[in-house]
Amino acid sequence: MAALKRSAQTVVQAARSDKKITTQALLAGLFPDLMELFGDRLSGDDPALRGGIATFGHQPVTVLSTDKGSDLESKIATHFGSPTPTGYRKALRLMEQAAKFNRPIISLINTPGAYPGQSAEEQGQGAAIAADLLKASQLPVPMISLIFGEGGSGGALALACGDRVWMLQNSFYAILSPEGFASILWKDAKKSGQAAKVMQLLPEQLLAQGIIEKIVPEKQPATLIETLREQLLAEIARLQQLTPTELLVQRQARFRKF
């Protein structure tokens, strides 16, 4: 990539920027007939984790996406894109549904991380994410994840345990926010720039380490959506040539190497 010499801090800022393509724009562009489905069938619905069924190419797919909201009200309702246990259980339900009806899964990720609130802890945030990790390792259908802004820790991993993980050029994927990292290691959240540098959270660094498979260049929204559609369709077609057993063996090898 031409952009190899970018500073980590710049990319972190670009990933969080207001100009970043929104969940709404991606969903509308990629899945115009998306029928959104709600609820975890246990306790409620979490607007920070959206999902549903859409036509993609010639077939139905299951779509999962985090959402940061677009105005103040929806930003507060989504905890600025941080899913609650309800959200992760909704994702689990929709993944199971996709497996039952043999639909590929596409997940779109832009989250600072799982919501760290008192209620989220009491509703079992850890258990909810763990259930997604367990389920994703056994899904007999292709699953492709795209990190398009922030890929924050376990909250992002819960939706990125499939066969391919791709990232937009201006996005990052990390164990923790650079602020949290600096705060834990150096007791100083202001050293986030330095943290971003040592964390190796840039797409090109993650690609080199085999954490992700592809970096998608970020262009005008219309062009970006066209590129994404083409590449996702091609990749789903490739993955669908595998038997479910071959698919699971490959997926297991993908994570076993770390």
Next chain:
Amino acid sequence: MRLFNKRHYIHLPAAPAELKQRQSQVPDGLWQRCPYCHESVYYRDLGAFKVCPNCQYGFRLTAQQRLDQLTHQFQPWDTGLTAQDPLHFPGYQTKLAQVQHKTGLQESVVTGKARLGHYPVALGVMDTHFFMGSLGSATGEKITRLFEKATAQRLPVILLTASGGARMQEGIHSLMQMAKVSQAVAAHHAAGLLYIVVLTDPTTGGVTASFAMEGDLILAEPHALVGFAGQRVVAQTTQQPLPSDFQRAETVLQTGFIDRIVPRPQLAQTLRQLLAWHQPKVGE
């Protein structure tokens, strides 16, 4: 006016050399403060299990102390596996060498095949004295192999968790361990085998969000801290003081994520009973 000249203190002569020597021989740590109920406890009153006599909180143990309490037969696996430095993180290798020297451990988990009563079991014990029990690549690899070997040998797995969460110095490679271990747990589960988790103080972060919450049975020690997000972060998020028993095992049981709280002196017996109930039937 000698009244105003009266001293309000007495003057002690300097301690004789002998007294100083005797003072230096008084060992530290005879009295320990319980981190949960804050009572000061004479160390002998903690007993062999290192449990607070006032509140039953189990003091943090080393992996070796845990093994001694649970089993007389332990054959360690993958002892040579040691932390890598995938990010070439400044200062990490030096710190690792220091911690390895100090603890005598190669990583934050000890794994192997043990016998509890009559029952063979794949046993893993995490140790907070090694980088706060954090989940490094080698930690994840050892736990993954624990499950893989258990699946191959058709053994149940018992895992005692204790972890501050991800190993920051290994960055995203630490995160990948959550997925890797979960896959091995799923395969063990699919083989119809038993997995028992014992949550010990503290079990947090990425460990809670993966294998600590994936057991068929999830036990916990009294008052163990069990949660995903750190308390400081939660307090910052909610901008309100947290309840005093927030993220303690009793609360987590109340909210439905722990099967049972087992005081440490009863742990070995409880595990043996559970293993007995899950023995494969003859002919299976």
